Amino acid sequence: MWLKFSKMHGIGNDFVVVDLVTQHANIRPERVAELADRNFGIGFDQLLVVEKPTRPDVDFQYRIFNADGSEVENCGNGARCFARFVYDQNLTGKRDIRVETASGIMELHLTDDHQVTVDMGKPELTPAHIPFEANAFATEYTIDVPEVGIINLGAVSMGNPHAVIRVDDVDTAPVESWGPAVESCAAFPNKVNVGFMQIVSPHHIRLRVFERGSGETLACGTGACAAVVSGQLRGWLSQGVKVSLPGGELMIDWDGEGAVKMTGPAERVFEGKVNL
Numbered sequence: 001m002w003l004k005f006s007k008m009h010g011i012g013n014d015f016v017v018v019d020l021v022t023q024h025a026n027i028r029p030e031r032v033a034e035l036a037d038r039n040f041g042i043g044f045d046q047l048l049v050v051e052k053p054t055r056p057d058v059d060f061q062y063r064i065f066n067a068d069g070s071e072v073e074n075c076g077n078g079a080r081c082f083a084r085f086v087y088d089q090n091l092t093g094k095r096d097i098r099v100e101t102a103s104g105i106m107e108l109h110l111t112d113d114h115q116v117t118v119d120m121g122k123p124e125l126t127p128a129h130i131p132f133e134a135n136a137f138a139t140e141y142t143i144d145v146p147e148v149g150i151i152n153l154g155a156v157s158m159g160n161p162h163a164v165i166r167v168d169d170v171d172t173a174p175v176e177s178w179g180p181a182v183e184s185c186a187a188f189p190n191k192v193n194v195g196f197m198q199i200v201s202p203h204h205i206r207l208r209v210f211e212r213g214s215g216e217t218l219a220c221g222t223g224a225c226a227a228v229v230s231g232q233l234r235g236w237l238s239q240g241v242k243v244s245l246p247g248g249e250l251m252i253d254w255d256g257e258g259a260v261k262m263t264g265p266a267e268r269v270f271e272g273k274v275n276l
């Protein structure tokens with residue numbers, strides 16, 4: 001069955017977005033992986049699915065599939081595109097939208113200046129909840145990664161798991177080699193997204209992210225939030241941080257205790273029809 005979709009991106013992290021409120025389909029992981037292929041499919045980092053909510057206090061259910069077909073808990077850049085999509089497609093008239101994800105409730109706000117601010121919720125730092133193999137919380141952990149060696153990292157969940165590694169220069173960071181090795185190391189039983197963070201100043205970082213299930217992307221919203229949380233906890237950053245990613249910039253605000261706020265753009269590229 002042919003379904004309408006929108007191709008969108010949030011600073012280069014690109015998505016196919018499908019409305020399953022007014023259309024019907026079963027999502028099959030192997031079909032998602034075929035469509036994500038940049039030569040033989042449409043090409044995308046994640047497939048975002050809009051569904052009816054399962055509870056009365058939210059507007060939609062938001063489901064996320066990585067390029068390898070795995071369903072995951074959260075996607076920050078996707079959340080901004082989700083808000084733009086449901087508003088532009090007239091699925092809602094609200095500019096403040098509540099969605100349920102596999103990791104909890106998110107609040108999305110379409111601003112007057114064509115940006116989207118997302119309340120990403122509180123970061124989860126308890127190792128067992130990330131999940132990460134450690135006896136107790138620490139702002140920094142030292143682990144031995146096969147093929148890499150002993151490295152220091154921060155571990156944070158923004159609904160999905162992130163490792164944050166500080167580097168001197170993101171341009172020369174070993175993203176292609178360390179990324180997959182850390183992603184699949186035993187310390188993260190559900191695998192992990194791997195961020196490489198360069199501190200420019202207490203209010204500015206540069207970041208590259210090797211995403212679990214998708215590889216390096218031009219931007220990762222949850223990765224930007226995790227990097228800022230980790231950088232603040234490790235004493236390198238102050239509240240209110242500009243994050244420069246290969247595809248553009250995000251503003252991340254965290255008061256050190258509560259929810260993380262992320263602000264950035266969301267763009268529609270084209271529309272099409274696909275057989276899911």
Ligand SMILES: N[C@@H](CCC[C@H](N)C(=O)O)C(=O)O
Pocket residue numbers: 013045046066072073074075076077078160161193211212213214217219220221222223
């Ligand atoms: N691009 C996303 C994150 C998508 C999910 C991630 N690859 C995972 O497996 O957790 C973002 O902008 O946050």
